[in-house]
Amino acid sequence: MSGQPIASQAQQRQVRMAARALGRAGLAHAYGHCSLRLDAEYFLVCAARPMGLIGVGEPGTVVPVHGPLPDGVLGEVRIHQQLYRRRADLGAVIRSMPAQVMALSCAGLTPLPRHGMGSYFQPSIPLWDDVQLLRDDAQASALAELFGQGKALAMRGNGAIVAGDSLVEALTLTWYLEDAARIELQLQAAGLAERGPLLDAQACAQRATRGGRIYERMWEYLTAGDPEASDTVFE
Template sequence: MSENVHSDLNRKLRVAARSLGRAGLAHAYGHYSVRLDANHFLVCAPKPMTLLESSDEGTVVPVTGALPDGVLGEVRIHQQIYSQRPDIRSVARSMPPKVMSLSTLSLTPEPRHGFGSYFAPFVPLWDDPLLIRSDEQASALVQVMGKSRAVVMRGNGAVVAGSSPEEVLVLTWYLEDAARVELDVLGCGAARPGKTLTQTQCETRATFSGRILERMWDYLSAGDCEL
């Protein structure tokens, strides 16, 4: 990989990570990565993502093997996703507040509106509130995740994976909005659970055509110091 490409990926990763923090989807904890090739990925510096500076370089991490010194322990989740899912190009571990609240009920958002459709037929739940501190835990979590774009960790945030840092940022925002809607519906105390989108409707609605992804990326990254 050329130096220019590596530098561009570092910058894009910082922009995405800061945007995640500014949107209230991550605080002191969390991490963002992008795949470099089949055997390596780049993870952001181990500091609160909103506080990343233009001089903060990420660390290259092998897809298999020990984590490099200084890399946060839960980055092994990224390792397992890149190892088990060669289609994935970027991963974010974050703490979306509505997702977190909903997960303490052992619930994840249902596809009740357009943004929820991107995770149909359901968002898998890792029903364990403990931190991931071993390769075995990380592998099991990714098995629960399956082919989904996200997995929610009970009382402990979420992991979102996609084809690019831009897509992962947008999907994380969508996941949080789906959790907001789910909590609003539950809060109504309605006698019936309300409607959800059908699988066919979800497949039609979950599109990025018409610059849907680009417009949300522009909205969330607006004003970043490296744009």
């Protein structure tokens, strides 16, 4: 195993900005965390406090992909570890508390691909059907297995996990997931869910584009006004 890397200032800023954006957008409250992969063996997780309250310059913690969590790191960061172990393609993980996803999950449901933003979650959005907190490696491992090769997972009455190849993608997809849940809930409430068409796999693949700065524009929108937004975030 290589030596533990030191997160750069730009990486620390990016994690802080993503964390605060989740808070401002109402996608997280007192609970939640986000992380950025540093290399094959380590990732950077945000400070262990409400993400919207993380201060300018407040550092996150470097965490090993394999091994015990460092002191002061929240127990559910094990989920990040397990996902990074299984998915070399993942560069970021977000644990959030989106209200619409939460409400839908309490009925045992996850959003279906009904509109453009819902097309990004293929082959499906699995449901972790357990309201208990994940505080041990066995539970985190089981959740990561259920997560599979997708981009998101809903936890019954307990928020969501979203992952991407970058924090820009993961933050964007967290917003998309909540919007897909909003659509699903509104259709269910109106009694129109059975009438509304679903996008098939081909339509989803065609619609779920990365072109046109799709993710970057959402990052700019969600981080607008951040106290560190004027600094260079990306290396």
